[in-house]
Amino acid sequence: VFNKSGLTTLPSILLVGPSGSGKTSLLTQFERGTAASTHTSQAPIAVECSLPVSSTAGSDKYRSIHDPTHSIHKKFLLVDTPGHGKLRHYALDTITSPQNLRGIIFLVDAATLSAGDEGLRQTADYLHDILLLLQKRSESKTGAKALKEIPVLVAANKMDLFTALPAALVKSSLENEITKVRRSRSKGLLDSGIGMDEGDDEKDDWLGEMGSKEFKFKQMEEFDVVVEVEIGNCLCDEIFY
Numbered sequence: 001v002f003n004k005s006g007l008t009t010l011p012s013i014l015l016v017g018p019s020g021s022g023k024t025s026l027l028t029q030f031e032r033g034t035a036a037s038t039h040t041s042q043a044p045i046a047v048e049c050s051l052p053v054s055s056t057a058g059s060d061k062y063r064s065i066h067d068p069t070h071s072i073h074k075k076f077l078l079v080d081t082p083g084h085g086k087l088r089h090y091a092l093d094t095i096t097s098p099q100n101l102r103g104i105i106f107l108v109d110a111a112t113l114s115a116g117d118e119g120l121r122q123t124a125d126y127l128h129d130i131l132l133l134l135q136k137r138s139e140s141k142t143g144a145k146a147l148k149e150i151p152v153l154v155a156a157n158k159m160d161l162f163t164a165l166p167a168a169l170v171k172s173s174l175e176n177e178i179t180k181v182r183r184s185r186s187k188g189l190l191d192s193g194i195g196m197d198e199g200d201d202e203k204d205d206w207l208g209e210m211g212s213k214e215f216k217f218k219q220m221e222e223f224d225v226v227v228e229v230e231i232g233n234c235l236c237d238e239i240f241y
């Protein structure tokens with residue numbers, strides 16, 4: 001794959017998620033093997049990372065084990081974005097005009113996801129928007145050149161904290177909260193009169209299966225978006241995946 005200047009663009013993985021969830025910590029963990037101390041990010045940063053020699057990239061799963069390319073590090077770009085509400089356009093732009101985008105890691109702080117927590121609402125809000133963008137991307141015909149399938153890893157971080165929710169609860173809490181976001185967004189559209197004339201507009205902004213009561217991540221598969229939830233933490237050696 002070549003970009004305009006004729007240089008190869010590495011496959012890139014986008015790191016998104018609310019402020020303070022640990023995106024930059026995860027990036028430094030990948031870059032140097034330990035998480036460095038971080039400040040709130042104000043601009044995106046990309047670092048070149050490589051998979052360990054022992055791991056097989058998805059794109060290589062049909063390659064013979066005797067293929068010499070197996071013993072080379074597989075390089076990729078990890079792109080960290082700011083989570084602050086006013087700076088999310090960096091993340092959203094990367095999804096709408098992707099440079100060899102291969103996957104998205106949505107990092108959440110698992111310790112701020114209990115019912116009624118403001119963190120849960122904000123996280124669900126952001127995740128709803130990212131998923132809706134991916135859904136629209138798959139529906140638009142102009143996106144035909146882009147890779148169709150985009151895997152999304154919802155990585156529940158800070159599992160070292162005792163207030164962190166376990167994986168199954170992270171998943172169901174986010175699904176429940178996204179159900180609420182989805183409902184209030186569609187109500188907002190009706191109240192404001194937007195989408196009243198063209199019934200299609202409202203449909204375009206509905207995440208997942210039309211008419212479904214509850215939102216489930218599984219509903220995204222129809223749009224070639226596969227969502228998985230994993231847990232982990234950045235501060236010790238064991239990170240996700």
Ligand code: GTP
Nearest residue numbers: 019020021022023024025038040041083158233234
């Ligand atoms: P923005 O740049 O504002 O979007 O935030 P961010 O997602 O980049 O968060 P950042 O990496 O700066 O981490 C925020 C805080 O969480 C830092 O104080 C980290 O040390 C802490 N942190 C990150 N990962 C973990 C973890 O796994 N466990 C614990 N306990 N703290 C963590």
Ligand code: MG
Nearest residue numbers: 023024040041
């Ligand atoms: Mg950051």
